[in-house]
Amino acid sequence: MSAHRFGYVVLIGPPNAGKSTLLNALLGQKLAIVSPKPQTTRNQLAGILTTDDAQIVLLDTPGVHIPRGSRLNSRLVEAAWQSLAQAQAIVVVLDAAHHARKPDVLESDLKMLSRPVERSGLPVIVALNKTDAVSDKGLLLPVISRVAEQWPGAEVVPVSALKKQGLDGLIGLMTARLPEGDAMYADDELTTAPMRFLASEIIREKLFLQLSQELPYNTAVAIEHWKDTPKGARVSAVIYVAKDRHKGMVIGKGGKVLKDVGSQARQEIMELTGRPVHLELWVKVREDWTEDDHFMNELGEDLGS
Ligand code: GDP
Ligand code: MG
Numbered sequence: 441m442s443a444h445r446f447g448y449v450v451l452i453g454p455p456n457a458g459k460s461t462l463l464n465a466l467l468g469q470k471l472a473i474v475s476p477k478p479q480t481t482r483n484q485l486a487g488i489l490t491t492d493d494a495q496i497v498l499l500d501t502p503g504v505h506i507p508r509g510s511r512l513n514s515r516l517v518e519a520a521w522q523s524l525a526q527a528q529a530i531v532v533v534l535d536a537a538h539h540a541r542k543p544d545v546l547e548s549d550l551k552m553l554s555r556p557v558e559r560s561g562l563p564v565i566v567a568l569n570k571t572d573a574v575s576d577k578g579l580l581l582p583v584i585s586r587v588a589e590q591w592p593g594a595e596v597v598p599v600s601a602l603k604k605q606g607l608d609g610l611i612g613l614m615t616a617r618l619p620e621g622d623a624m625y626a627d628d629e630l631t632t633a634p635m636r637f638l639a640s641e642i643i644r645e646k647l648f649l650q651l652s653q654e655l656p657y658n659t660a661v662a663i664e665h666w667k668d669t670p671k672g673a674r675v676s677a678v679i680y681v682a683k684d685r686h687k688g689m690v691i692g693k694g695g696k697v698l699k700d701v702g703s704q705a706r707q708e709i710m711e712l713t714g715r716p717v718h719l720e721l722w723v724k725v726r727e728d729w730t731e732d733d734h735f736m737n738e739l740g741e742d743l744g745s
Pocket of ligand 1: 453454455456457458459460461462569570571572573599600601602603
């Protein structure tokens with residue numbers, strides 16, 4: 441039997457490539473939040489994958505992209521750089537279905553990724569995701585050869601995070617890149633993130649699904665109270681918006697939006713904790729919080745990140 445391995449692997453890729461879906465599929469359970477809108481993943485989220493011969497800490501990143509404008513944006517990019525410094529390998533996740541149809545998108549994605557990938561100096565594994573959406577697999581060949589040209593040492597593996605295809609192969613490739621070492625976490629631990637953090641991410645996901653356009657990017661969620669009682673958990677959370685006029689949008693007509701967000705989030709937090717949950721949501725205005733480093737630090741501390 442080969443030696444046990446332990447290490448960190450970063451998932452990077454353009455927004456919407458399926459990084460969070462892949463993380464969840466690898467762990468066999470929902471952990472990262474997923475939505476059709478790019479850049480749902482704001483905080484760094486680590487998942488722990490324990491197999492017979494390795495323990496892999498998977499770091500989902502908010503997407504390495506060109507910073508635009510706000511402090512929040514540059515903090516996202518900063519977080520992605522930090523996870524790269526910690527890791528022993530990179531998994532580049534690409535939307536191969538999109539690339540098979542649009543070679544110019546592949547070019548711009550490779551261009552965007554080349555700097556972080558090459559600067560990290562880490563071994564590269566490329567997961568060509570969404571292959572379930574490519575009916576003629578021959579269309580993948582040009583994508584594969586272009587990627588191999590970009591990163592000659594890289595392993596390229598077609599996967600479908602959605603249909604859970606190709607995942608064992610990917611796990612094997614990641615394991616082979618890790619140093620020998622003992623497991624650092626219990627084998628039933630799924631994440632380094634505390635439950636409060638996961639709950640706030642779930643609420644944020646539901647907001648993303650309910651709200652349109654730019655608004656969700658300007659909301660933050662903080663768990664104010666979490667009390668475990670014999671009857672279940674009593675949770676109270678605050679949704680921060682950056683502008684006064686956003687408050688009404690989050691609440692919705694007759695409170696409908698907030699009510700739906702609350703009941704969907706409650707259901708999912710219940711599934712995660714396996715116990716009854718009483719969830720209270722509040723909406724507060726924190727003027728221009730996306731420019732407020734002090735506030736974002738406080739949020740980060742509250743989230744245990
Ligand atoms: P991220 O921004 O890279 O984290 O991407 P997400 O994981 O949030 O996924 C973005 C969208 O792509 C969601 O609508 C997913 O359901 C979808 N998606 C992810 N993986 C696959 C896949 O393997 N096949 C298909 N068809 N869709 C996928
Ligand atoms: Mg994501």
